[in-house]
């Protein structure tokens with residue numbers, strides 16, 4: 001097993017089997033792509049290898065912000081910025097068991113200040129907090145000051161500051177040692193199960209992990225999506241993902257249509273939806289009024305409604321089930337209402353399909 005890292009501490013401490021499942025996924029040739037368009041963007045911004053105006057803006061923003069933070073702590077004193085230095089926690093001062101690379105740090109009298117850049121669109125404060133804990137432990141092991149202040153600088157979600165005393169860093173180190181002990185002791189490790197959560201998002205085993213499917217990952221809240229040029233880029237990426245997903249789902253739909261056992265019967269082609277259509281709104285209105293199903297006032301509202309909306313209105317007004325409302329329409333409209341059925345789509349075999357019009 002490779003060294004545990006600050007960047008994956010959140011996942012490693014919440015799902016102990018993630019590394020084993022990722023290894024199995026790799027063996028099976030089923031690992032998610034290591035780099036995506038968005039992670040590559042992040043790497044370019046981190047390394048100063050920017051390609052677009054958005055990336056240049058993001059880089060300029062986080063660098064400027066980092067100097068503002070360092071200046072505010074240094075208060076005029078000179079400082080030297082350490083960049084991407086790899087740090088280790090070591091057993092007996094020798095054998096490394098944990099590692100991490102804070103983006104930038106400075107050492108001032110009595111205090112170490114570091115920053116971590118998050119220039120992307122994703123927001124993951126819980127995971128980032130665990131990463132900051134890990135950096136605090138790593139820095140305290142390597143730098144002899146009393147206070148450790150870490151600041152996360154995001155491009156879109158503001159900055160957050162975390163302050164640790166040397167004692168708190170020691171507690172985190174102890175926590176990390178306990179986590180490492182589980183990974184390195186067959187006794188502690190045996191019998192542990194996959195534990196899904198937000199940490200699944202970056203797990204190398206997520207494509208084969210059945211537990212992960214039970215946890216709906218919400219990468220970020222809708223009201224925090226960026227606007228402007230960056231928002232336009234995000235939208236473009238989302239549409240590309242949607243097209244890709246639709247293409248693949250269509251492929252599976254075709255396979256299961258041809259051969260229902262293709263997915264071992266776990267998915268099947270559902271019955272499709274019944275779409276009701278009213279051929280003559282005036283005639284239909286008259287028929288419904290005559291039958292007492294609608295009042296003349298309601299008819300005025302309903303002449304422009306679709307069959308489904310008309311059914312919903314009758315159901316809501318009379319407080320009856322939709323199926324009962326559909327029966328009223330069918331009984332009183334006769335040939336004025338006709339139904340077509342759409343092609344069925346993939347449904348889980350055990351899930352009940354609701355008939356709709």
Ligand code: SF4
Nearest residue numbers: 015196200203209212
């Ligand atoms: S996908 Fe989630 S639950 Fe499954 S192994 Fe990875 S971290 Fe654990």
